[in-house]
Every structure is written in structure tokens, then in C-alpha cells.
Amino acid sequence: MSYEQEPLLSADPTHDFYNTAERDIIRRRRYGWYERFRxxxxxxxxxxxxxxxxxMVVYGIVVPILPLIVKERLExxxxxxxxxxxxxxxGLLGATPFFAILSDRYHxxxxxMLLGMGSLAICTLFFGIANTYWQLVIARIAQGAAGGASWTIxxxxxxxxxxxxxxxxxxxxxxxxxNTIGAITGPIIGGALYQYWGYASPFIFCAILAFFDFLTILMIIEPHELHDDELLDELLDDTQVNTEENVTPVGINNDLSLWSLIRDWNVITxxxxxxxxxxxxxxxxxxxPIYLKERFNTDPTTIxxxxxxxxIPTIISPIVGSLSQKVGQWLLINVGMILLATSSALIALPFALELIIASLAFFGAAYSVASTPTLPLLGEFVTKNGGGAxxxxxxxxxxxxxxxxxxxxxxxGVLLQHFGFFWAMMCFATTLFVTALFIMGESYIFLLFANADRGILPDSPSAVALIQDDILIENVD
Structure with missing residues (x-):
């Protein structure tokens, strides 16, 4: 007597395995609650x-105290x-390529992340015991190198x-x-700890925080483990899966290289x-902090x-991220840079402290509008070119x-030393405005000189955005 093996899943699309509840049961049997959460x-x-x-806490905790340490303690x-x-x-610049290539090449x-966060805890403690300027320099570089893993990965x-x-x-x-919350709490915690508990206390706090984060990183799921879940979903959907030819694991396609990314004009822009x-x-x-100390005699906690x-205004980042997909990332980047230039000029004006605070809030919101769209824009570029980088x-x-x-x-620092706070901020504002004009200039050239088939400047990111916008408008009409 022979028995035919019953297929795991029926070809009938009404089979119970297509039910979401059934899928959840299978996952619960395969994984415990911890693995499901991971x-x-x-x-x-x-x-x-x-x-x-x-x-950001580690970076920002020294903002209100580092100028005082260098100027008053080290003179x-x-x-x-x-x-x-x-x-x-x-340090961040030097370590970032290492972490990125390690992550992508070895999947x-x-x-x-573990290397970066463990190193961050150690070098932050070293920062707390440093007694000379060059010891502070070494510790600060090491902090940046360790932080390179956090952002990239x-x-x-x-x-x-x-x-x-x-x-x-x-x-x-x-x-x-x-990141914004860290930027908020870092300077506040740093100023308070330094003022009431001494020089080393902010850095001890940061080391403890980094160690706690080290423990959370242990939960990270690797790309090949994600691929196993994708195969399970394919099986539950009763699709034909060929793990060698038809399925590409998430994030581990090696078609794109760092050099090919550097040569792309969109990425460069x-x-x-x-x-x-x-x-x-x-x-x-x-x-x-130096300007506020000299003009308003503010203490580290107040700073x-x-x-x-x-x-605080940068909490609009999720809204900006969603909006950028609807109105275009390049448009928001340009608008944000112009707003950032305007707010920089306003901060330079000799207002009362309350008006300076309002200008700083405008500055923070403009920063969010300008910077947030750059992240999904780069991610979409890699995805459209096969992923893996x-x-x-x-x-x-x-x-x-x-x-x-x-x-x-x-x-x-140089501008403040030789020209004062006003001209330092005006130089920053001018730089931003000129950069925004440079990016928008592609749009102007495209509008003035593009031929009927829109063949001019095909690689211009602003021009591509305009083409996409026109197509969208034509489809709506």
C-alpha cells in the first residue's frame, strides 16, 4: 500500500492558510514571543x-559645558x-566607511553596532577623566568614530x-x-550634571546609557534571518519559490558599490x-553658548x-517625511535650506533673549524640513537600483x-573670534542661500532650455523631479 504525501498548502486560494489568523498561529508555533518581537x-x-x-545624547551633553571647560578650565x-x-x-568621518562596508559586505x-556602542561607552568614560586639551581631542575623535556605527547601520x-x-x-x-529627544535632553542633562555634580558626572551618565543601548542591540535581526521569514511568507502564499534564482535577500544584493554611488549625480547633490x-x-x-554667556550672562543649565x-520643532520630522513623498523631496530640501538661511540671519540680529529663542525655534523647524527628505531619497535610489548598498x-x-x-x-569659532557673532551667522546664512540657488539652478536651466522631448539635463535631480511632477499633474488632469 502506498500513501501520497499531502501537500503542505492547497492551491485553492480559499484555503485556510491564507487567513491571517492562521499565519499568526504558525508564527507563534515557530517562534516564541521574544523572537516574534525581534x-x-x-x-x-x-x-x-x-x-x-x-x-545624540553623547554628542549634545557637552554642548553647554565644553566651551566653559575649554575657556575657563583650560584657558x-x-x-x-x-x-x-x-x-x-x-572620528565619524573616518569610521563610517569601515562600518558601512563591513555591514554590507558581510551581511x-x-x-x-555592538562594536560601535561598546566603544562609545569606553571612550566616553575616558572623556570624563581627561585632564588636558589633547586628551579631550583624542576622546572626542573616539566618540565620533564609535558613533559612526549608530547612524549608518x-x-x-x-x-x-x-x-x-x-x-x-x-x-x-x-x-x-x-534623535531630537536626545538633542533636547543631552544639553539639559549635561548642564545640570556639570553644574551640580561636577565635571565627570555627565560622562558617567553617558557611559551607562551606552551600555544599556548595547544590550538592546543584541536584539538586532540579521538580513539572512529576515530572508527566512520572507520564504515562510512565500510558502504561506503558495507561490513558487526558488531560493537560488528568484528570491533576493533583503539588503544583501552586492550590485551597487560605494564607487558607483559616488559617481551618481543625484547622490552627490x-x-x-x-x-x-x-x-x-x-x-x-x-x-x-559663548554669545549667550557674554551678552546675557547665562549659566550652563540655562543654555x-x-x-x-x-x-523641539524638529519633532515635525515624521510629517516632513510623509509630505516629502507627496510634494517631492527636492522641493522640500530647497525650501528648507532657504528657511534655514533666513532663520540664521534672524538669530544674528541683536534681539532680546525671548526673540532669539523664537528665532532658534524657527531655525530648528527649518532644519527638519531641509534634512529629513534627504534620508528616504537616498534609500529609494538604492532600492530602485537593486538594493544591497x-x-x-x-x-x-x-x-x-x-x-x-x-x-x-x-x-x-574662527568667525566668532575675528568678526563676532553677527557676521558668523550672516556667513552661515549666505552659504545656505547660495547652495539652495545652486540646486534650484538646475530647475531654472531645465525650464528655460529643455527641448520638446525633455532631453536636456537628464541626470539633473531637480529636472527629474520636475518631469515626475508634470507627469503626475497630467495624470490628474
Missing amino acids: RSQTAVVLIAAMALFTD LDSQAVGFLFGCYAL TRKLP SLAMLADRFGQGEKLGVVMGTVLSA VCIAVLMIASVFSGIEPIL GFIYISVV YGQVYALWNMAYSIGMLVGPVIG
Whole structure:
């Protein structure tokens, strides 16, 4: 007697396995609650948000106290303050490609994140015991190098799980909100701990926070584990699956290289915009506390609270991320840069403290509008070209931001030293405005000289955006 093996799934589309509840039962039998949570999109968002929160707390906790340490304790000038702020970006710039290539080439997200967060805890403790300026420089560079993993890998994980479209923009905006919370709490905690518990207390706090984040990183799901879940979904959908030919694991296609990304004009233009935005946003950090101290005699705790006005408006990032998918990322980037230039000029005016705080709030909102669309824009570019280079494309974003973080504080310190706060902010405003005109100039050239078949400047990101907008309008009409 012979028995035919019953097929696992019926070809009948009305089979019970197509029911969502049945799928959940299968998953519960295969995985425990912890494994199901690890594989959920919620876990990815939480891990990425926690990593960016921790990184920003570590970065921002010294904002109200580092100028005081350098100028009062070490008796150095504002140029030394600016250079020390920029050292974080120097470390970030150097370490980012290493973490990105390690992550994409070896198909791992967990290992680079663990290395980065563990190193962050150690070097932050070293920062707390440093007694000389050059010890502070070494510790600050090491902090930046460790932080390179958080940004690069976190953004790559989000692109792994959410692909492209409006959802990616919303999720990245949401994670940037966690970054905003870190930016809010960092200066406040740093100012209060330094003022009431001494020099080392802010850095001990950051080391403990980094260790806690190290534990959460252990939950990271690797791309090949995600691929196993995709195969299960294919099986439950009763589709023909060929694991060698037809299925591409999420985030591990190696068709795109770092060099091919660098040669793409769209990527270059985004990175130029990111560099300029970061230069101004970071350039204000070492000079604003000095200006507030000299003009209004503010203490570190007050300076920390004033920084809330900069970062609270950036909670609009999820809204900006969603809006960018509807009106176009390039449009919002250009508008945001013009608004950021305007707000920089307003901060420079000799207002009362209340009006300066209002201008800083405008500055924070404009920063969110300008910077948020750059993240899903790069992710969509990689997805449309076969995937596999999310870590590397966000490494380029991170490197551009790092260069901005490096040159911005240094230039800000030099301008403050030789020309004063007013002209420093006016220089920042002019730089942003010129950059926005450069990006928009492609649009103007395209509109003036494009021929009937729209063949002029095919690689211009602004021109491509205009074509897409026109097609959308024609379809609506």
C-alpha cells in the first residue's frame, strides 16, 4: 500500500492558510514571543531610535559645558572650542566607511553596532577623566568614530525592512524624532550634571546609557534571518519559490558599490546639501553658548534649556517625511535650506533673549524640513537600483554630515573670534542661500532650455523631479 504525501498548502486560494489568523498561529508555533518581537518592524524602529537617541545624547551633553571647560578650565580661546567640537565629526568621518562596508559586505548589522556602542561607552568614560586639551581631542575623535556605527547601520536597517515609498519617509522621520529627544535632553542633562555634580558626572551618565543601548542591540535581526521569514511568507502564499534564482535577500544584493554611488549625480547633490545643512547646524553649537554667556550672562543649565527651542520643532520630522513623498523631496530640501538661511540671519540680529529663542525655534523647524527628505531619497535610489548598498549610501550621507560637523564648528569659532557673532551667522546664512540657488539652478536651466522631448539635463535631480511632477499633474488632469 502506498500513501501520497499531502501537500503542505492547497492551491485553492480559499484555503485556510491564507487567513491571517492562521499565519499568526504558525508564527507563534515557530517562534516564541521574544523572537516574534525581534522580527517585527516595531523592534527595528525601536532599536534604531534608541541608537540615534544615545548617540545624540553623547554628542549634545557637552554642548553647554565644553566651551566653559575649554575657556575657563583650560584657558583657551573660541577657536580651540570649535576645533574640539569638530573632532567628533573627524572620528565619524573616518569610521563610517569601515562600518558601512563591513555591514554590507558581510551581511551583518549586529556586529558593527555592538562594536560601535561598546566603544562609545569606553571612550566616553575616558572623556570624563581627561585632564588636558589633547586628551579631550583624542576622546572626542573616539566618540565620533564609535558613533559612526549608530547612524549608518540604523538607517540601513530601516531601509532593509521598509524598502521605499511613503512608509520609509514616515519611519525615518519618526526615528529622527528620537534623535531630537536626545538633542533636547543631552544639553539639559549635561548642564545640570556639570553644574551640580561636577565635571565627570555627565560622562558617567553617558557611559551607562551606552551600555544599556548595547544590550538592546543584541536584539538586532540579521538580513539572512529576515530572508527566512520572507520564504515562510512565500510558502504561506503558495507561490513558487526558488531560493537560488528568484528570491533576493533583503539588503544583501552586492550590485551597487560605494564607487558607483559616488559617481551618481543625484547622490552627490544630496550629499552637498547635507554637508551645507550640517555645517550651519553644527557651526552654531560652539558659538551660541559663548554669545549667550557674554551678552546675557547665562549659566550652563540655562543654555541647555535654551537649546530646547532649537530641537523641539524638529519633532515635525515624521510629517516632513510623509509630505516629502507627496510634494517631492527636492522641493522640500530647497525650501528648507532657504528657511534655514533666513532663520540664521534672524538669530544674528541683536534681539532680546525671548526673540532669539523664537528665532532658534524657527531655525530648528527649518532644519527638519531641509534634512529629513534627504534620508528616504537616498534609500529609494538604492532600492530602485537593486538594493544591497543601504549601508554604503547612508555612509555617504553620514560622511557628508560629518564633514559639515567638522568644518562648521571650526569656521564658526574662527568667525566668532575675528568678526563676532553677527557676521558668523550672516556667513552661515549666505552659504545656505547660495547652495539652495545652486540646486534650484538646475530647475531654472531645465525650464528655460529643455527641448520638446525633455532631453536636456537628464541626470539633473531637480529636472527629474520636475518631469515626475508634470507627469503626475497630467495624470490628474
